[in-house]
Amino acid sequence: MQHIKKTLLLLLVAVSILSCKKDDLIVSSVKLDKESVEHDNVAQFITIKSAEKWTISIVYPEAGTASWCSVSPTEGEGSRSDIVLTYTENNSYVGRTAEIIVTFPSKTVHVFLTQSGIYNPNPEDNPDATPSTLVSDTYQKWTELPAYDSKSGLAFIYHNTSIKNIIVRNYSMCYDTLNRIARWVAYPLTSDYIGSEGRTDAWGYNPKIPARCQPHLFRSFGVYGYDRGHQLPSADRTVDKTTNTATFYYTNMTAQNSTLNAGVWGELEGKVRNWRSSCDTLYVITGPAITTAESPTIEYIKDNSGRNVAIPKAYFKVVLKYTKSTDTYNAIGFWFLNGAPSPNYLTTKDACTVREIENKTGIDFFANLSKEVQDKIETECKPGEWW
Numbered sequence: 376m377q378h379i380k381k382t383l384l385l386l387l388v389a390v391s392i393l394s395c396k397k398d399d400l401i402v403s404s405v406k407l408d409k410e411s412v413e414h415d416n417v418a419q420f421i422t423i424k425s426a427e428k429w430t431i432s433i434v435y436p437e438a439g440t441a442s443w444c445s446v447s448p449t450e451g452e453g454s455r456s457d458i459v460l461t462y463t464e465n466n467s468y469v470g471r472t473a474e475i476i477v478t479f480p481s482k483t484v485h486v487f488l489t490q491s492g493i494y495n496p497n498p499e500d501n502p503d504a505t506p507s508t509l510v511s512d513t514y515q516k517w518t519e520l521p522a523y524d525s526k527s528g529l530a531f532i533y534h535n536t537s538i539k540n541i542i543v544r545n546y547s548m549c550y551d552t553l554n555r556i557a558r559w560v561a562y563p564l565t566s567d568y569i570g571s572e573g574r575t576d577a578w579g580y581n582p583k584i585p586a587r588c589q590p591h592l593f594r595s596f597g598v599y600g601y602d603r604g605h606q607l608p609s610a611d612r613t614v615d616k617t618t619n620t621a622t623f624y625y626t627n628m629t630a631q632n633s634t635l636n637a638g639v640w641g642e643l644e645g646k647v648r649n650w651r652s653s654c655d656t657l658y659v660i661t662g663p664a665i666t667t668a669e670s671p672t673i674e675y676i677k678d679n680s681g682r683n684v685a686i687p688k689a690y691f692k693v694v695l696k697y698t699k700s701t702d703t704y705n706a707i708g709f710w711f712l713n714g715a716p717s718p719n720y721l722t723t724k725d726a727c728t729v730r731e732i733e734n735k736t737g738i739d740f741f742a743n744l745s746k747e748v749q750d751k752i753e754t755e756c757k758p759g760e761w762w
Contacts, residue, residue: 410620430449434476489582521739529550531547548606550584555683560661561661571613655700687713689710691708706753727756
């Protein structure tokens with residue numbers, strides 16, 4: 376009898392140990408049923424897997440955004456799949472973003488919900504729904520930004536993301552709502568933005584811009600010889616799924632010649648990623664020229680919904696190194712025609728000054744630096760300091 380009692384006691388201890396180990400193996404995580412919803416979707420569930428206590432709060436990355444989400448309950452313990460996230464119907468023409476923050480004793484998890492704006496099939500019936508008034512964010516004084524021209528049809532927008540529990544900028548763009556193309560995309564690049572996340576291939580509309588002003592490119596352009604060319608490369612934003620997903624917005628795409636995209640342009644993008652390790656911060660501006668001095672007429676291609684999208688005549692990339700220890704800047708530029716044949720390999724002969732690209736495009740790069748610094752870095756081209 377004593378032997379049986381001892382055996383039962385050992386079994387109970389073993390079960391208890393196994394149970395503790397199972398709880399210890401639970402990695403706290405948070406998941407939304409849907410990370411992107413339509414304008415009339417007003418509720419969904421949040422699933423938390425955890426063995427810890429947790430609290431939930433909501434913030435809105437876009438400055439000046441009023442509260443439009445709520446959650447119940449706001450605190451609890453352990454795993455739950457019945458946490459209700461509710462939000463109001465979005466009756467504006469502009470998409471919006473909410474950041475749901477779940478705090479555990481061991482870590483903080485950030486997930487993002489984007490809700491699209493209502494589609495306006497007859498914008499001419501609403502004189503207040505002009506593209507520029509619908510989508511423009513407040514221009515910022517970030518180092519990588521060119522001067523912003525707020526003329527009709529152009530809009531400045533930016534997207535934030537969360538890295539190491541800190542809200543940082545993902546990228547900015549000057550978007551041409553009339554020609555359905557970003558005139559430039561600007562972003563910082565450091566090792567913090569690079570991780571193990573692969574391509575999400577989450578092709579979709581940019582939640583900040585009305586769908587009618589964007590190209591519909593779920594099936595690419597449908598014309599042989601043209602790719603959905605990223606301006607901000609997917610490989611420059613691999614820290615997590617949310618950050619990478621934003622690179623697949625249609626507004627980040629252009630009709631890029633397949634030979635260029637798979638050739639020298641892709642090689643240049645790889646060089647840029649390597650250059651980030653030679654400085655504290657790399658600032659990158661990429662853009663298409665939809666007209667040139669030699670070819671001043673805009674040409675168009677159709678998107679998946681039969682809408683016109685401007686075809687770039689050329690592409691530029693401007694890169695700025697900043698070294699904190701010496702408080703110095705160093706810049707270089709590149710210009711490639713959007714056609715075949717294109718160069719097979721990137722060489723130092725492909726580099727040019729930033730000022731040369733300014734003269735070709737009319738864009739004032741690095742407008743937030745002093746004129747003295749601009750004049751120095753924009754008129755020098757020293758490939759030996761990059762290769």
